[in-house]
Amino acid sequence: xxxITIYDVALRAKVSLATVSRAINNPEKVKPDTxxxxxxxxxxxxxxxxxxxxxxxxxxxxxxxxxxxxMSRASIAEMMNGIADIARVYKYSIxxxxxxxxxxxxxxxxxxxxxxxxxxxxxxxxEVTPDQYEFLQRMRDEYRIPVVLTNTMYPDHDxxxxxxxxxxxxxxxxxxxxxxxxxxxxxxxxxxxKYMVNDLKESxxxxxxxxxxxxPHIMRTSGRVNVNTEHFHExxxxxxxxxxVAVRDSIAVSFMNVARxxxxxxxxxxxxxxxxxxxxxxxxxxxxxxxxxxIYDIGAVSMRLLTKLMNQEEVTTPEVILDHSLIARxxxx
Amino acid sequence: xxxITIYDVALRAKVSLATVSRAINNPEKVKPDTxxxxxxxxxxxxxxxxxxxxxxxxxxxxxxxxxxxxMSRASIAEMMNGIADIARVYKYSIxxxxxxxxxxxxxxxxxxxxxxxxxxxxxxxxEVTPDQYEFLQRMRDEYRIPVVLTNTMYPDHDxxxxxxxxxxxxxxxxxxxxxxxxxxxxxxxxxxxKYMVNDLKESxxxxxxxxxxxxPHIMRTSGRVNVNTEHFHExxxxxxxxxxVAVRDSIAVSFMNVARxxxxxxxxxxxxxxxxxxxxxxxxxxxxxxxxxxIYDIGAVSMRLLTKLMNQEEVTTPEVILDHSLIARxxxx
DNA sequence: CTGAAAGCGCTTACAG
DNA sequence: CTGAAAGCGCTTACAG
Numbered sequence: 065x066x067x068i069t070i071y072d073v074a075l076r077a078k079v080s081l082a083t084v085s086r087a088i089n090n091p092e093k094v095k096p097d098t099x100x101x102x103x104x105x106x107x108x109x110x111x112x113x114x115x116x117x118x119x120x121x122x123x124x125x126x127x128x129x130x131x132x133x134x135m136s137r138a139s140i141a142e143m144m145n146g147i148a149d150i151a152r153v154y155k156y157s158i159x160x161x162x163x164x165x166x167x168x169x170x171x172x173x174x175x176x177x178x179x180x181x182x183x184x185x186x187x188x189x190x191e192v193t194p195d196q197y198e199f200l201q202r203m204r205d206e207y208r209i210p211v212v213l214t215n216t217m218y219p220d221h222d223x224x225x226x227x228x229x230x231x232x233x234x235x236x237x238x239x240x241x242x243x244x245x246x247x248x249x250x251x252x253x254x255x256x257x258k259y260m261v262n263d264l265k266e267s268x269x270x271x272x273x274x275x276x277x278x279x280p281h282i283m284r285t286s287g288r289v290n291v292n293t294e295h296f297h298e299x300x301x302x303x304x305x306x307x308x309v310a311v312r313d314s315i316a317v318s319f320m321n322v323a324r325x326x327x328x329x330x331x332x333x334x335x336x337x338x339x340x341x342x343x344x345x346x347x348x349x350x351x352x353x354x355x356x357x358x359i360y361d362i363g364a365v366s367m368r369l370l371t372k373l374m375n376q377e378e379v380t381t382p383e384v385i386l387d388h389s390l391i392a393r394x395x396x397x
Numbered sequence: 398x399x400x401i402t403i404y405d406v407a408l409r410a411k412v413s414l415a416t417v418s419r420a421i422n423n424p425e426k427v428k429p430d431t432x433x434x435x436x437x438x439x440x441x442x443x444x445x446x447x448x449x450x451x452x453x454x455x456x457x458x459x460x461x462x463x464x465x466x467x468m469s470r471a472s473i474a475e476m477m478n479g480i481a482d483i484a485r486v487y488k489y490s491i492x493x494x495x496x497x498x499x500x501x502x503x504x505x506x507x508x509x510x511x512x513x514x515x516x517x518x519x520x521x522x523x524e525v526t527p528d529q530y531e532f533l534q535r536m537r538d539e540y541r542i543p544v545v546l547t548n549t550m551y552p553d554h555d556x557x558x559x560x561x562x563x564x565x566x567x568x569x570x571x572x573x574x575x576x577x578x579x580x581x582x583x584x585x586x587x588x589x590x591k592y593m594v595n596d597l598k599e600s601x602x603x604x605x606x607x608x609x610x611x612x613p614h615i616m617r618t619s620g621r622v623n624v625n626t627e628h629f630h631e632x633x634x635x636x637x638x639x640x641x642v643a644v645r646d647s648i649a650v651s652f653m654n655v656a657r658x659x660x661x662x663x664x665x666x667x668x669x670x671x672x673x674x675x676x677x678x679x680x681x682x683x684x685x686x687x688x689x690x691x692i693y694d695i696g697a698v699s700m701r702l703l704t705k706l707m708n709q710e711e712v713t714t715p716e717v718i719l720d721h722s723l724i725a726r727x728x729x730x
Numbered sequence: 731c732t733g734a735a736a737g738c739g740c741t742t743a744c745a746g
Numbered sequence: 747c748t749g750a751a752a753g754c755g756c757t758t759a760c761a762g
Contacts, residue, residue: 071755113755114756115514117756118756135475140474141468158492160477181449314676347622349657426748427748447740453739455742
């Protein structure tokens with residue numbers, strides 16, 4: 065067992081525990097001489113402060129809670145990488161909370177997070193309901209825990225900082241691309257549930273469509289492949305379509321598959337574009353035109369922003385917008 | 398702030414703190430009468446034990462470390478769902494450790510995990526090097542922390558429990574399917590780095606090929622799409638291929654794309670199969686035949702197994718093998 | 731710049 | 747079945 069305590073270090077370095085503690089946490093408050101001696105002993109003994117004792121005494125945990133919906137969406141995994149890398153740099157541990165769909169136990173999770181006494185919270189979710197936003201506000205106001213929204217935002221509020229791209233603009237740009245190709249019947253394929261970022265994508269789409277004097281068509285489908293396949297087939301029977309902007313790559317690919325089954329050629333008959341630039345887009349044939357979202361960076365930047373908040377540093381821009389780009393591939397002209 | 402402590406509860410319930418503690422942790426040691434009274438007060442006050450104080454006093458954290466390579470592989474995200482669901486049932490928190498490729502800081506992470514005093518470790522990684530295995534053995538022997546290998550195993554050792562499917566058998570079965578179709582030049586597309594489970598897949602492949610009196614061809618490529626695309630093109634110039642078993646769905650899909658570029662028809666000219674049954678397999682055209690790996694279950698079962706080990710319960714089978722199945726789709730005859 | 735001491739909020743033998 | 751008390755391993759005013 066790792067029995068080495070701060071006391072062992074103090075004994076060996078011939079100082080008090082207080083000094084050992086300071087050498088670790090406030091090195092500038094210790095004379096360079098003794099500091100070095102202490103640090104050497106720490107090294108020699110392989111001493112590592114007990115996280116519980118430290119947490120109990122300091123009321124700080126150097127732990128952040130990462131709250132995610134379910135992890136099955138590829139983008140979240142990549143975001144986690146960005147978060148984890150930066151967390152390591154700043155020596156924070158990550159406590160993972162996965163929200164199941166029902167979210168019945170929201171109150172329970174709140175309590176858990178409080179009990180864990182995390183220093184900060186990263187909230188990764190496309191969807192932020194008013195309830196959830198209020199929940200996060202409570203976390204911040206009542207418990208003084210900084211919160212950052214990662215890859216999402218809440219409309220008309222900037223009291224909780226967020227890191228994201230300009231989804232409205234991105235959607236406008238992709239849609240505009242299809243308009244410029246001369247497409248007349250451009251559909252947006254969005255999701256049934258109300259996702260905040262998808263709302264933004266819809267607005268961007270609408271802006272481009274209206275600007276071009278075309279008629280908007282928003283089709284809401286499920287994220288699940290088997291469900292939306294059925295849905296798409298119906299569409300081909302009843303609608304004229306020559307352009308599609310899907311809110312996710314996988315939905316776009318799924319749409320292309322159905323289009324092909326209906327003997328529609330891509331991109332000559334229909335232009336298709338997606339969002340995220342995942343492996344789905346790259347592996348599809350034709351490869352999918354899409355908005356490239358810097359997912360890793362969004363994770364990394366939001367973790368960095370959170371560290372600033374946890375250190376009470378001044379944060380000037382509560383809403384960080386990262387750059388995106390449009391990647392043209394074979395699914396459009 | 399959440400100022401409610403065990404002391405507040407004791408005061409209100411007119412008992413000592415010891416009794417409150419027992420009512421929570423060893424309810425059977427408290428008279429039903431008082432127990433109920435205490436629990437009611439806990440409920441009323443919304444009391445939640447401070448995790449640090451508890452951890453410090455009990456030397457138990459009710460936290461498990463989940464060590465994962467990088468999260469970008471879809472399968473791991475799904476496994477995390479299984480882990481998280483079961484963890485919640487048994488009231489364990491999840492501390493996430495993401496290993497970067499280099500793993501230079503392995504020793505550092507070891508120390509971190511020790512300092513965090515986790516009660517158990519779940520090790521998710523296709524690859525287990527001798528170094529890493531030794532590291533895990535130390536965790537278990539020196540620090541008495543139970544460890545479970547999730548979706549991997551270490552050959553010829555069963556001292557660290559594992560949960561997985563029979564990859565050798567699965568690979569044998571897929572390969573056998575291609576053999577039964579009459580394919581003569583069946584390649585296995587595996588990865589450059591030595592992944593334990595991929596070794597097992599290779600053995601299964603070899604067994605089926607040898608049994609059929611065919612010549613084995615194992616091609617090792619990179620997991621990255623742009624790299625292996627190049628690689629595959631070369632193969633078409635230099636080899637006769639009529640069957641391919643890839644160690645991952647995405648590699649199989651990537652191979653199909655290159656095959657099509659080389660004017661090869663699937664499945665008439667080449668049968669292709671993959672592993673995992675991810676969304677890549679479902680979205681591909683033709684849809685990919687593959688081994689369905691019960692990824693969620695592997696996560697859930699290994700977490701459950703870990704809880705048993707942490708409670709010192711008897712564990713009879715150190716190597717849990719879950720069922721897999723073969724899903725035939727359009728990429729094979 | 732350093733040390734002695736209190737205290738963080740629990741758990742757990744030890745008595746009774 | 748219950749309570750008093752020690753102790754888990756740190757941090758942090760407070761003195762000096």
